[in-house]
Amino acid sequence: MPGTDPNMASAIVATIADANQFRRGRDLAAWQGLTSLNKSSGGKERLGKITKAGDRYIRKLLVVGMTSRTVVAKRSPQKVDL
Template sequence: EAFDRGRDFAAWVGLVPRQYSTGGRTVLGRISKRGSRYLRMLFVQAAKIIMMRPHRWPDFSFGEWLARASERMHRNKAAVALANKLARMAWSILRHKTAFDAPRDEVAIGV
């Protein structure tokens, strides 16, 4: 309840890029590294573990996004982007008091 949006929570953890804006031009820099260092480390480690197993990516709701991101980004940058996504998902689960069930299609299940 302390955060209105998932981005606010991710910013508090320190997983959003620092933003520099001038004259209608926005430049995104490094992650801000504010907030809880330990919690940020846990989210990044979880992301790196997920990235180590590309054969499991289709099982997750963000699998297609992760496959595209890993092609165009360095693995560490993609891991931080995934950690940001995981933090926002965690905020949503806690805020709306719902269970996390990644949608699976019939092919991934083997039906």
């Protein structure tokens, strides 16, 4: 995953244990508390606040890592690797 270093990756792997328990990336993000709370009903999609579920340390690592990638992308788009 772009934007992660070996320490961050090992912390994520140690916390998740078995990644096969998640069908897609959004499921992992929801488990970690990085997605909006879904309160949809009757065909109307309503997204609530971001939940604080999951491991606080891992969530902080992911947010800080992706924030730094965003700053690099804004400053010099040619350096961003996808």
